[in-house]
Amino acid sequence: MQLRRDDVLTGALEVLDGDGLEGITMRKLAAHLGVQAGGLYWHFANKQTLFEAMADKILEGVGAPVEPGPWDEQVGELARRLRRALLSHTDGARLVAGTYVTEKNTVAVGQVWFDVLRAAGIATDRVGWVGFSLSSYVLGHTIEEQGLAGSPPAVGSTGKAATSDAAESADVEAMISAVAAADPADRFEYGLSVFLDGLRYQMER
Amino acid sequence: MQLRRDDVLTGALEVLDGDGLEGITMRKLAAHLGVQAGGLYWHFANKQTLFEAMADKILEGVGAPVEPGPWDEQVGELARRLRRALLSHTDGARLVAGTYVTEKNTVAVGQVWFDVLRAAGIATDRVGWVGFSLSSYVLGHTIEEQGLAGSPPAVGSTGKAATSDAAESADVEAMISAVAAADPADRFEYGLSVFLDGLRYQMER
DNA sequence: ACCTGAACACCGTTCAAGT
DNA sequence: ACCTGAACACCGTTCAAGT
DSSP states (O other): OOOOHHHHHHHHHHHHHHHOGGGOOHHHHHHHHTSOGGGGGGTOSSHHHHHHHHHHHHTTTTTSOOOSSOHHHHHHHHHHHHHHHHHTSTTHHHHHHTSOOOSHHHHHHHHHHHHHHHHTTOOHHHHHHHHHHHHHHHHHHHHHHHHHTTSOSSTTTTSOOOOSOHHHHHHHHHHHHHHHHSOHHHHHHHHHHHHHHHHHHHHTO | OOOOHHHHHHHHHHHHHHHOGGGOOHHHHHHHHTSOGGGGGGTOSSHHHHHHHHHHHHTTTTTSOOOSSOHHHHHHHHHHHHHHHHHTSTTHHHHHHTSOOOSHHHHHHHHHHHHHHHHTTOOHHHHHHHHHHHHHHHHHHHHHHHHHTTSOSSTTTTSOOOOSOHHHHHHHHHHHHHHHHSOHHHHHHHHHHHHHHHHHHHHTO
16 A cells, blocks of 8 residues: 555644644654655655645645625634634644745635735735734734643743732732633634724724 | 853853754753753753743843833833844744743733733733733744745745636735735734724723 | 665763762 | 763664665
């Protein structure tokens, strides 16, 4: 049974889900595929290239056309789609963030964003900035989401708060706990709504 | 001349600036400090701990009190401060994003955000969400900024646009070029202004 | 065309032993 | 207290050689 490029990619995403971004090893992937490590280099020039292909595969479908409707709902849909794709694999956000992707799917993503924002009436020379800003938010948020998953119950609740004002420090800890305890999807939606409100405001001028 | 913990940290940031995040090696850092690799483990339990300390050091000063003034200017100042700190070292954003920091400076950063947003009149239970959203944007944006630095002239301009509509694809490429060509600081300010407009809008209701 | 086997130049981490 | 020396169990990548 010969290996196709796509089998390697699928196997790599399985290893990613099992062992995380730092756990992916050419040797481990090779073993997972029942092959010697050196053999992988026939399919991918190096690990970096493999990572880029993985990142692109994660973005598959994010560039699909969006349903007709109000522009702000469309933009929201795009943002949610991107988040869902990044969440679909362990450390997906960090993987995509770490690779400067120019592959097929990434270009497709750029295309839909462009179409939607242009149809929304945003000036051509601003469309890129809006898309870049919003996707930066999605990427940053999702990285934090996936990072927080394996971290201590509440960031900062380790008791080593060095603040002199005990009452105030308690408030901060309460804030941090509230953030950590909240549904990540709700937090995401909140930030998204702020951004969309800002966008609407800027368009009404 | 004995090594102090802080010397190791400083040396590590120098290696970071020289060789990037992937280039940092316990052995290389040891050589840079004129020491054997094993010796570093007296100062830091492991590489991850070292990285966390580096991330925290990068955030030094970001938690300083902010000058009195309109709340939106204060919030903007905090966002810009964070961006500047992340930009101050090669791959700074990715370093901070990859470490779940609970150290001194990080807590201090949380403290100022809390103070400023609270004073702005944002409800206590919303303060964390706002701070989290905004810092997600800053983190995501800065990661992309630092990533784009070493990448091809214009993402997507590789000529392999698979779209059927040539004219539309040209528009997308123009958009991408416009984003890549623009001053990163301007792009950052734009997204920040959108977020702040949205925040103002939400507070007026 | 696709992969093995074996090698090369590295890694992070541990730990007895030195000073 | 702070570091060396040497080892252990790994890495990514290359490349002749096999099928």
